[in-house]
């Protein structure tokens with residue numbers, strides 16, 4: 001046990017399944033299925049709740065009786081809340097009216113028009129990255145493509161200077177490595193997360209000070225909102241960091257998990273390539289099948305009686321396990337099957353209710369462009385190694401590396417044959 005503060009058997013008692021079981025990271029779904037069948041509304045001996053059925057997870061996300069605790073009321077020893085609410089100025093952790101105000105300022109910047117405008121950049125960036133790696137027989141798709149693409153996009157969105165990007169990437173990694181409940185993330189990783197936040201804050205403050213001149217990037221837009229008195233400086237800085245950390249790791253994992261799912265289901269990959277009209281349902285199915293984040297955290301703001309007779313008392317904490325809800329057979333027929341033509345898809349991968357992902361359209365667009373680019377240019381792509389390493393996190397579902405063989409040898413490997421649309 002290297003990265004947990006609780007023993008394996010203890011984890012099972014606390015969560016209803018054992019995330020330290022070697023098989024769990026490789027395939028958590030049978031573990032979720034067992035809990036969903038046996039105790040879908042599970043109360044941990046520590047007092048928090050863990051929901052694995054679609055109906056309760058959707059309720060937690062959509063019902064205003066669930067929200068976030070007051071950060072001043074959360075103690076550093078709090079096993080769940082302290083680990084999640086890493087930044088009080090992230091509007092993702094706020095309740096209305098502050099959440100509504102800040103979300104409203106950012107929303108225009110992630111509108112369909114803006115996403116459409118970013119598409120050529122994403123396509124070109126995907127092509128450039130593939131130009132570099134498809135010349136090799138084997139490469140790590142996560143490091144050289146799935147991470148680099150969305151990282152570049154979020155840097156573009158905020159107009160982060162090229163020279164600063166490696167340092168910014170390091171802070172983002174340190175931050176993300178420390179997000180999670182105290183039961184699985186060590187105090188040292190929480191401290192590392194907090195140091196990264198402080199460095200990020202200083203960085204965005206200096207960048208924002210240089211953005212008062214007319215410019216059209218998102219940071220300039222936020223800086224103007226601050227000057228107009230619509231948000232405080234702390235909120236501006238928190239929002240920059242939130243967009244940064246929410247925007248790229250998730251998309252990296254969506255691309256990585258989707259490529260893996262398609263490589264493991266050659267019949268579905270063949271349909272993906274042969275039937276472009278399927279693209280809409282295909283992306284939704286890939287989002288459902290192996291979601292990039294598996295849990296959301298909330299607290300009950302008042303007593304909430306559930307249909308099955310349990311009552312979540314005001315102040316009690318809840319983990320909604322969307323990884324389990326997405327495979328709930330009550331909602332999705334034959335839920336363990338990847339079916340790119342699935343139509344009645346009610347996945348919770350982008351959350352729901354007032355906190356529903358603000359970057360969903362951007363994430364979907366990047367995944368579409370990325371998957372088309374990868375498989376059209378390397379239709380014979382294959383897994384190079386069967387031993388897959390997943391990120392050590394309860395919340396995040398994503399691969400550390402994904403080594404693939406391009407399958408085409410000789411001088412023509414990876415040359416562009418047709419444009420990616």
Ligand code: HEM
Pocket residue numbers: 061091092093103154242243246247248250251254292293295296297348349350351352354355356357358359360362363364
């Ligand atoms: C494609 C992969 C993505 C996935 C799977 C994803 C997932 C999610 C989920 C589940 C939530 C809600 C969390 C909760 O309610 O507990 C969320 C919120 C959010 N996401 Fe995403 N996200 C993705 C991409 C992005 C991108 C590209 C951006 C921005 C550049 C972004 C920005 C945000 C923001 C700002 C929120 C907070 C919204 C609010 O609290 O009102 N996300 N995301």
